[in-house]
Amino acid sequence: MFQPVVPLSGIGGWNFLQATYDRQLETFSNSPQIRNDQEYLVEKFSGPLSKEDFLDDQRLLRITMTAFDLGGEEWKRGFIDKVLNEVADPDSTFLARLNNQSYTRFAETFAPQNDQIQISGEILSQIVSDFEAASFESALGEVDNSMRLALNYRDGIGAILGESSSQDAIMFRILGDVPIRSVLEEGLGLPQDIRQLPLERQVEIFQEKLSSVFGINDVRELNTPENAERVIQRFLAISSVNQVSLGNSPAANALTLLGGGGLGAGASQNLFLSLIR
Numbered sequence: 001m002f003q004p005v006v007p008l009s010g011i012g013g014w015n016f017l018q019a020t021y022d023r024q025l026e027t028f029s030n031s032p033q034i035r036n037d038q039e040y041l042v043e044k045f046s047g048p049l050s051k052e053d054f055l056d057d058q059r060l061l062r063i064t065m066t067a068f069d070l071g072g073e074e075w076k077r078g079f080i081d082k083v084l085n086e087v088a089d090p091d092s093t094f095l096a097r098l099n100n101q102s103y104t105r106f107a108e109t110f111a112p113q114n115d116q117i118q119i120s121g122e123i124l125s126q127i128v129s130d131f132e133a134a135s136f137e138s139a140l141g142e143v144d145n146s147m148r149l150a151l152n153y154r155d156g157i158g159a160i161l162g163e164s165s166s167q168d169a170i171m172f173r174i175l176g177d178v179p180i181r182s183v184l185e186e187g188l189g190l191p192q193d194i195r196q197l198p199l200e201r202q203v204e205i206f207q208e209k210l211s212s213v214f215g216i217n218d219v220r221e222l223n224t225p226e227n228a229e230r231v232i233q234r235f236l237a238i239s240s241v242n243q244v245s246l247g248n249s250p251a252a253n254a255l256t257l258l259g260g261g262g263l264g265a266g267a268s269q270n271l272f273l274s275l276i277r
Helices: 010-029 032-044 051-056 058-067 077-087 094-098 101-109 121-143 145-161 167-176 178-187 192-196 199-214 225-243 250-259 265-275
Strands: none
Touching: 010 032, 010 121, 010 145, 010 225, 032 058, 032 121, 051 058, 051 077, 058 077, 058 121, 077 094, 077 101, 094 101, 101 145, 121 145, 145 167, 145 178, 145 225, 167 178, 167 199, 178 199, 178 225, 192 199, 199 225
16 A cells, blocks of 8 residues: 655655645555445445444444544444434434534434435545545554644644634533644643643633634634644644654754754744744
8 A cells, every 4th residue: 555755754744745745645545455445435335224234344334434533443333333323312412422523423424314324425425535534644644643643633623613612612622632632732832741630721721822822812713724834833843843862952953853844044943932932
């Protein structure tokens, strides 16, 4: 299978990945394994499929759950069954309490009617596209996990912020999404130890740091291409610094990385200064 190519780490690698993303994704999606999985998905949903047949088909669960950023959880048959049962109950609050947008989208897409699951051609095409992208991101993670997280953030932040909700509700969704949270957490310079604090306090800390680091006072402002790129750039810069030998000072590490990252002198200086504030 085609292996994603990222010849550089940090911001230089991110710039390369963005410039070559479409071509790399196309090549990856045309590999035999991905094409076979696509064809299997389309064949299985060419007509109605019983819920039990869906749950008993590990390959189909793997493909569909990968498409919804739930790859690796296909073994949770009982839990998936509960999710599908709960989404069919208008009085159920299970999915709201679960607070996982990926599972909510998965359940709403495959919600059974009279124990039958039927997918329209348009939705099926979208699932195929999402499967390709998610599989590519997974393969990318084996090459450079920071790049995978950056792509997860770029593609996923809009879905989390897209719903009309209070700032606190959005922050709770962010805290419950591992890739999105990981990028923001590192980009804001927050230690993972804060995860042990009460959720309400975690929300306050994230909001305070968003304001002080990015000047963002309303979390919904994250849902712009400019702010998404600012977050990713800072995440990758700090991630690269953290990966460098601990024998150097943070300032020296930043200068070394920025000097070799393909950035101009002005950009390097500005980013360096932002890192040591």
